[in-house]
Amino acid sequence: MPLTQTPHPGTRFRRFRGDTVTFTLAGSSAGGTGAAFLRSNIGWAAVRRREIVALVEEQVPVLNRDWHDVPMRQVGPSQWELTLGLGEVGRFEAKPYLLAAPGAEPEWAAGDNVVIKVEPAETVCANSIYSAFVRQFGPNRTLGAVSDEQQAAAQALDEAGFTVIPRSGTFRDLIGELDHIIGRLGFRAIHLLPVHPVPTTYARMGRFGSPFAPLDFMDVDPALAEFDRRTTPIEQYTELIDAIHARGGRLLMDIPANHTGWASHLQNEHPEWFARGKDSSFRSPGAWGVTWEDLSELDYAAGRPLWEAMTEVFLRWCRLGVDGFRCDAGYMVPYDVWRYITARVRDAFPDTVFFLEGLGGPRHVTDQLLDGANLNWAYSELFQSYDPSQVETEVMGAARMAGERGLMVHFCETHDNTRLAAVSPTYARVRTALAALSSCEGAFGITAGVEWFATERIDVHGAPSLNWGASDHQVDAIARLNRLLATHPAFGAGAHLHTLAQSGARALALLREAATGDAALVLVNLDCEFTQSVRWARQDYVITDGVVDLLSGAVVRPDEEEARMLIYAGGCDGLEPNKDRAALLWLLARKRRDLEKNRAAGPTG
Numbered sequence: 001m002p003l004t005q006t007p008h009p010g011t012r013f014r015r016f017r018g019d020t021v022t023f024t025l026a027g028s029s030a031g032g033t034g035a036a037f038l039r040s041n042i043g044w045a046a047v048r049r050r051e052i053v054a055l056v057e058e059q060v061p062v063l064n065r066d067w068h069d070v071p072m073r074q075v076g077p078s079q080w081e082l083t084l085g086l087g088e089v090g091r092f093e094a095k096p097y098l099l100a101a102p103g104a105e106p107e108w109a110a111g112d113n114v115v116i117k118v119e120p121a122e123t124v125c126a127n128s129i130y131s132a133f134v135r136q137f138g139p140n141r142t143l144g145a146v147s148d149e150q151q152a153a154a155q156a157l158d159e160a161g162f163t164v165i166p167r168s169g170t171f172r173d174l175i176g177e178l179d180h181i182i183g184r185l186g187f188r189a190i191h192l193l194p195v196h197p198v199p200t201t202y203a204r205m206g207r208f209g210s211p212f213a214p215l216d217f218m219d220v221d222p223a224l225a226e227f228d229r230r231t232t233p234i235e236q237y238t239e240l241i242d243a244i245h246a247r248g249g250r251l252l253m254d255i256p257a258n259h260t261g262w263a264s265h266l267q268n269e270h271p272e273w274f275a276r277g278k279d280s281s282f283r284s285p286g287a288w289g290v291t292w293e294d295l296s297e298l299d300y301a302a303g304r305p306l307w308e309a310m311t312e313v314f315l316r317w318c319r320l321g322v323d324g325f326r327c328d329a330g331y332m333v334p335y336d337v338w339r340y341i342t343a344r345v346r347d348a349f350p351d352t353v354f355f356l357e358g359l360g361g362p363r364h365v366t367d368q369l370l371d372g373a374n375l376n377w378a379y380s381e382l383f384q385s386y387d388p389s390q391v392e393t394e395v396m397g398a399a400r401m402a403g404e405r406g407l408m409v410h411f412c413e414t415h416d417n418t419r420l421a422a423v424s425p426t427y428a429r430v431r432t433a434l435a436a437l438s439s440c441e442g443a444f445g446i447t448a449g450v451e452w453f454a455t456e457r458i459d460v461h462g463a464p465s466l467n468w469g470a471s472d473h474q475v476d477a478i479a480r481l482n483r484l485l486a487t488h489p490a491f492g493a494g495a496h497l498h499t500l501a502q503s504g505a506r507a508l509a510l511l512r513e514a515a516t517g518d519a520a521l522v523l524v525n526l527d528c529e530f531t532q533s534v535r536w537a538r539q540d541y542v543i544t545d546g547v548v549d550l551l552s553g554a555v556v557r558p559d560e561e562e563a564r565m566l567i568y569a570g571g572c573d574g575l576e577p578n579k580d581r582a583a584l585l586w587l588l589a590r591k592r593r594d595l596e597k598n599r600a601a602g603p604t605g
Contacts, residue, residue, distance in 0.1 A: 001027040001078065002109070005096050009111020012404040016493060017121040017351075019086045025096040025109070028078040034101060036080035040094035041066040042116070043087065045350075049343040056304055056340045072096060089350045091374055092116045117405060119376060120351035122250075124493045126486035127377075128436075129252065129409060129445035130187040133458060134195060134224050135208060136448060137169030137177065141468040154207075163201055165208055168223045168463065171195075171240040182247040185451060185475065186482030188442075190244055191252040191326050191355070193415065193460065195237065197221045203262035205294040206461020211254075212328060213261030213294045217313040234320075241321040250323040252355055257310055258332040259285050259295040266309070267296055273306045275299040285332060287360035300337050307337055311344045314352075318345060324353030324376075330369065331361030338373040346374070353377065355409070359416075370406030377443065380408040382435060383417065388506055388526055392499050395438045395510065399497045402440035410435040411445040415460060421453035421467075426528045428453055429474050433481060437522045438510060441493050442485030451475045480551050488550070489514035500536040507532040507567060511540060520550070525567035535564040 044066035196214035225233035398408035420428035449466035456464035
């Protein structure tokens with residue numbers, strides 16, 4: 001009898017620290033005799049990390065000493081079982097085998113190892129992110145705070161050869177808004193654009209200089225701190241970290257590990273660590289056909305000293321309380337470098353989150369970095385998917401990645417994009433809600449100002465307005481979205497997403513089913529000008545009475561005969577248009593057992 005195992009050979013899945021996983025093996029060529037074992041590296045993450053570090057620092061080959069055999073318990077004739085606790089964050093593999101008799105050759109089920117990615121326990125749900133550029137939280141965060149006359153005067157001085165740098169927003173300015181960001185809006189993590197010192201004269205670009213042109217990875221820009229004889233700028237940064245933690249939030253720090261600004265500390269001290277062209281000039285990186293002239297590219301082929309120096313950067317900020325890192329242009333940093341950095345960091349801070357910015361790079365590189373290099377999250381491309389087929393492809397692709405390799409975060413816009421509200425407030429509402437309600441494990445993000453319908457694109461060389469405190473906003477709508485992400489089982493880990501077929505409608509119909517049996521149907525009109533009629537198969541979602549719109553609490557009665565719903569542009573569901581719900585309907589569906597019963601019965605109309 002051929003051997004069979006569960007999970008099936010070659011299966012990939014993600015779990016969380018504190019979960020368990022059960023392996024079974026069945027079948028035997030020896031009539032049910034013998035003993036079974038699980039060969040795995042689960043529970044031996046520290047050994048694997050030490051081998052990765054030793055390879056880089058001592059040139060000792062990786063010998064896979066983390067692999068070991070664990071006896072399985074016989075639970076019946078030719079049946080064995082083993083349940084293991086997942087107590088460590090990392091990537092693990094496993095496969096059961098049978099020894100029919102002492103000294104016999106091991107017997108294996110056909111197929112590859114099972115791969116398990118274990119994530120920090122606190123990332124199981126509600127992974128919403130608020131992206132903040134500290135500089136923008138200064139005087140001009142409100143629209144019109146800096147007058148045209150002041151801007152013209154600064155421009156005139158620029159043209160006369162002076163360096164004009166206005167007051168920046170500070171860490172303490174941002175602390176003053178945490179009750180809005182974490183308390184009112186309900187975001188769980190705050191991502192800060194880089195906070196390192198930036199060029200002010202030499203090779204400066206734009207009014208302020210770019211935060212992505214760091215001069216010292218080990219320091220913060222003093223322009224982001226208030227002058228205070230009792231504290232240093234670093235201490236004011238830790239005030240911000242502590243204030244975020246006091247509110248139950250997490251801080252993700254942006255580290256552009258691929259490059260520095262010109263005349264950075266690293267470039268002055270170690271020019272040999274930088275990439276050069278054929279004429280020996282320092283090379284600037286770029287993407288999408290654009291060269292970032294204010295940056296100088298690091299060359300990780302320089303070897304161990306650079307790798308160790310950059311690892312110390314990450315460790316320094318972890319020691320100060322940072323919870324994770326956005327890895328800017330992370331796909332440009334080699335796989336082996338990331339594997340070494342994550343091994344060193346996780347040895348001391350195992351729950352650190354690494355959020356890959358893989359945008360502009362090949363998708364297979366994202367796959368590799370989330371898998372073997374042990375990064376946790378990456379950006380999805382939903383924010384630049386517009387056609388219904390593109391949206392569906394990105395939503396379902398992100399769901400598959402979340403089930404296997406790593407969480408894909410749906411940002412409704414990033415700091416590199418045109419502002420959603422520059423199209424229209426309705427468009428901003430729709431795209432924000434789409435990103436949130438199609439996310440896995442509640443992983444969606446906004447850039448500061450989305451809630452206030454800011455229209456000025458975030459020029460990282462300047463400090464554009466956030467339109468803060470505008471009378472027309474979607475603050476309450478975003479708060480409701482975040483409450484749903486944090487409380488509804490259909491947004492937790494392990495929820496299954498299914499798109500329901502649409503014909504001719506510019507809409508998305510997404511059925512979400514939680515492991516608890518709770519389910520929800522999300523209907524999104526992707527057209528902000530015209531009403532869409534969204535239809536679904538009656539056996540997928542049978543209506544016997546009104547259902548509840550979870551965003552408003554209203555009872556909604558779709559067309560029961562045709563299993564369809566009219567979703568209005570700028571409103572929803574045939575009720576009075578409600579701008580806060582913005583062409584999106586969120587319906588409480590039946591329990592899973594009812595859905596399965598209806599499917600088994602087949603079409604009913």
